[in-house]
Amino acid sequence: xxxxxxxxxxxxxxxxxxxxxxxxxxxxxxxxxxxxxxxxxxxxxxxxxxxxxxxxxxxxxxxxxxxxxxxxxxxxxxxxxxxxxxxxxxxxxxxxxxxxxxxxxxxxxxxxxxxxxxxxxxxxxxxxxxxxxxxxxxxxxxxxxxxxxxxxxx
Amino acid sequence: xxxxxxxxxxxxxxxxxxxxxxxxxxxxxxxxxxxxxxxxxxxxxxxxxxxxxxxxxxxxxxxxxxxxxxxxxxxxxxxxxxxxxxxxxxxxxxxxxxxxxxxxxxxxxxxxxxxxxxxxxxxxxxxxxxxxxxxxxxxxxxxxxxxxxxxxxx
DNA sequence: CAACATGGTTGTATAATACAACTATGTTTG
DNA sequence: CAAACATAGTTGTATTATACAACCATGTTG
Numbered sequence: 001x002x003x004x005x006x007x008x009x010x011x012x013x014x015x016x017x018x019x020x021x022x023x024x025x026x027x028x029x030x031x032x033x034x035x036x037x038x039x040x041x042x043x044x045x046x047x048x049x050x051x052x053x054x055x056x057x058x059x060x061x062x063x064x065x066x067x068x069x070x071x072x073x074x075x076x077x078x079x080x081x082x083x084x085x086x087x088x089x090x091x092x093x094x095x096x097x098x099x100x101x102x103x104x105x106x107x108x109x110x111x112x113x114x115x116x117x118x119x120x121x122x123x124x125x126x127x128x129x130x131x132x133x134x135x136x137x138x139x140x141x142x143x144x145x146x147x148x149x150x151x152x153x154x
Numbered sequence: 155x156x157x158x159x160x161x162x163x164x165x166x167x168x169x170x171x172x173x174x175x176x177x178x179x180x181x182x183x184x185x186x187x188x189x190x191x192x193x194x195x196x197x198x199x200x201x202x203x204x205x206x207x208x209x210x211x212x213x214x215x216x217x218x219x220x221x222x223x224x225x226x227x228x229x230x231x232x233x234x235x236x237x238x239x240x241x242x243x244x245x246x247x248x249x250x251x252x253x254x255x256x257x258x259x260x261x262x263x264x265x266x267x268x269x270x271x272x273x274x275x276x277x278x279x280x281x282x283x284x285x286x287x288x289x290x291x292x293x294x295x296x297x298x299x300x301x302x303x304x305x306x307x308x
Numbered sequence: 309c310a311a312c313a314t315g316g317t318t319g320t321a322t323a324a325t326a327c328a329a330c331t332a333t334g335t336t337t338g
Numbered sequence: 339c340a341a342a343c344a345t346a347g348t349t350g351t352a353t354t355a356t357a358c359a360a361c362c363a364t365g366t367t368g
Binding site: 090 | 357358363364
């Protein structure tokens, strides 16, 4: 009986290991696109989608500490891809916007990503694609929900 | 036509983002088990499975740089969970083995993990479980294969 | 207005990670 | 067999991602 569970969990562990590897690959490989890292691209993309974005929103999207958010944004400002304006309605808040250079780079990196994504896509059997993507959503959400209430060994 | 592709890729990006988040959660949460981090547990588990393991093998399993492998192993040696013996047949090589304390901790952390995995499991509809796990394998492998040949923007 | 809440940055510290240089041991080959 | 090459691992050095706590400035509310 415990065996059954254990086996299942062995699978899960393997999957976590796989995800951890794959995440690492992506961060590294994508780093070679126009000098933008994976996280940096996420930020550019989030800003591109919303036109303007507060740090607070961003920190939810990235789901990292707000201090981390600041540090991730800083290099993008320095490279001139983002502007950090004050929000009109709340003087505490920041409003991130893409510079034209930022838009440019965002587009270029998308092209890189597309080529990578296509390669990934080609390694998934056509008739499975939909199912696979859906399954992963289910899985990721399952973990997020579990993590929300999770606090181990306390 | 490009739209179709783009949309698909938007999905993929979302998934990568999700994976990156989820990976981060796990590293953090699991860190609370007996002071063992996710990677450290992977190492303990790999050694436990094989009884003994060379650094070379381990560095393949973790798929990180060999120097990183060394640094990940070191704290486990220091905590007395692993022993670093010389291999008999090759004096260059190392043979990692679990100490009894290591076995003990390995087991304890498994219990923590089980409880987490069960929570995850409970958030996946029963009739989908098999499908979801299989899909993720397909996906992870697809990425690994793509990453193997991947070198962007060159 | 005083107390509390929110948005953000900075100080400080740590973990994970890479790459290059190096040591020591093995293997192959002219 | 000695020289050249290959392999196993560690260490030096640097960077990135990350957290937590302390802090400042601005808003909101009793």
